[in-house]
Amino acid sequence: MPLLRTTLLKMEPAGTLHSLDELFALANAMEQEAATKYGELAEEMRRQGRVDLLTVFSDLAAAEREHVHSVQRWSQSRRGKLPDPALVRWEAPETFDSDATAEIKASNLMTPYRALAMAVRNEERAFAFWSYLAAFADDPEIKKAAEAMASEELGHVAILRKARRRAYRQEPDVARWGEAPAERIDAGALERRLVGRLEQMEGALDPMQAARIRELAGEARSMSEQSDGFGRFPASLQQRDAETIAEALTDAYLEGAEAQDNAAHLETLQALAGRSIARLAWLRSLSA
Known part of the structure; x- marks a missing residue:
């Protein structure tokens, strides 16, 4: 903190x-x-x-x-x-x-x-x-x-x-992830890709920031287990930077929670969304 x-x-x-x-x-x-x-x-x-x-x-x-x-x-x-x-x-x-x-x-x-x-x-x-x-x-x-x-x-x-x-x-002319991608991945796979992106960032950060990145990578590993099988994302999203991946995951968890009528699944998605929002906020602060 x-x-x-x-x-x-x-x-x-x-x-x-x-x-x-x-x-x-x-x-x-x-x-x-x-x-x-x-x-x-x-x-x-x-x-x-x-x-x-x-x-x-x-x-x-x-x-x-x-x-x-x-x-x-x-x-x-x-x-x-x-x-x-x-x-x-x-x-x-x-x-x-x-x-x-x-x-x-x-x-x-x-x-x-x-x-x-x-x-x-x-x-x-x-x-x-x-x-x-x-x-x-x-x-x-x-x-x-x-x-x-x-x-x-x-x-x-x-x-x-x-x-x-x-x-x-x-929005009339907003850039999308791409039209009808042939291959899709789930949130668990994308969380694991985010782990790799976060680990790549560690060497360029000061010690305190690097410590936080390691915490976020650990959280992403845990979140990947909870989100296996949830969501469908273009496989090409795996090539994007950590902030972009984190934002896509945040939106997916929020949208999933909004549409969920199963109480247990809703609780899980809400928890994932809360952690993801905080994660995205911190990553954005680095680019700012």
Whole structure:
């Protein structure tokens, strides 16, 4: 988890949390900021007459406002009061991509797919932030609450990735994996190929990153056993880089869980999807 301070997060948190009141105050401020920024983007898209993007950002702003209300309800139930903005003692690392925001406002080529891709990255950074705070929390109660926030953000990532996939299918000229490939492989085989790709990366990384890559390779071996027989992928995908393979697997686990009606299989796919999302987030942070 310490690796997050040099990967997904541009800078590590400037302090530590000393109470649940501080945690709720910080969570409330972060969700409020996201709701405000998505709202501003929605208004900009309204001004530009971009109806498709107006819908995307209006929905994102509404979702973030619900996150605000969720944090406030949690604070009320645990502390008997709303979060106090005065308790935010330091500025959280940037989890909302300001560069992408500026691009969205200026670009005539922005699409719902690209906008949702930015939202996914924002939620991945928020997941990393709360995971970091949980890892370095001394107080067990604060640690547990930060872990709960990280879990919430991971759930938001999964929801947005589903929306992003739907938008992807509607893109007019999106590059696909290839048309009607002759040979298919399952997720187990692709996980084992990912193990090899991860091991190839190890020598080019610093010691801490290399340690994390070894952990991910071990997880991929375990996940390959759980995913044998699941999914159908073009065999040519095995030639792609680790990040591309990881993204294909993430999408497959999420789609599989969404369509699954067997309780045991659903639980397995949801667990695979959660681990895969975290893995993809970390790999993306390296390329970023």
